[in-house]
Amino acid sequence: MQSIAYKLTEFFIIFIIVPVSFAVNYPVWIKMIIGIIGFLYIIFVLLRVEKNKFKVAQNLNWKYFFKRTLIQLTAIAILTTLYMWFVDKSNLFVVVLNKPLLWLMILFIYSFFSVYPQELIYRTFFFQRYQSLFKDKRLFIILNATVFSLAHIFFGNVLVMILTFIGGILFALTYINTKSTLLVSVEHAVYGCWLFTVGMGSMLGFPS
Secondary structure: OOOHHHHHHHHHHHHHHHHHOOOOOOOOEEEEEEEEHHHHHHHHHHHHHOOOOOOOOOOOOHHHHHHHHHHHHHHHHHHHHHHHHHOHHHHHHHHHHHOOHHHHHHHHHHHHHHHHHHOOOOOOOOHHHHHOOOOHHHHHHHHHHHHHHHHOOHHHHHHHHHHHHHHHHHHHHHHHHHHHHOOOHHHHHHHHHHHEEEEEHHHHHHOO
């Protein structure tokens, strides 16, 4: 399971074939089974092959992390608010203003049951399995952002693909610098929750 050929085959199936197949119209229950099997396989590899202990990394620089995240969030907030104002003003902050309890519930469910599994797959697993195959760190980051964007192809929305590619770059940089699934999950949750809050949730699959 550690050979280059095995890893490349694994990569192609998990990060190319499966995401693209989810954009094809076939029964949802089959997609769910594929997703569950794939996730269980990833957990197995992390635990038994990569010997991941799932421990919180020590000596994390939380102050620097939150400072950097706040700066990036400010930029994201300004750009997305302007976008909603000029393109889809009727949905600007629509959920938080009209359904605050739904807003809080979705933020909780999304942060714990969507973001963390995504980061286990696209950062922890991806980096531990494939980073050693690439000498060029920048190329590897771009590849990571590309497959992360591809994972959202089933939404059928170009803007979603662009946003998730940019997010993939930011999350990859955080993981490279911290080696922390926890920190990158917090960052991912912050940006995702903001997009839902500002009113862009419907295109990302959030109920509204």
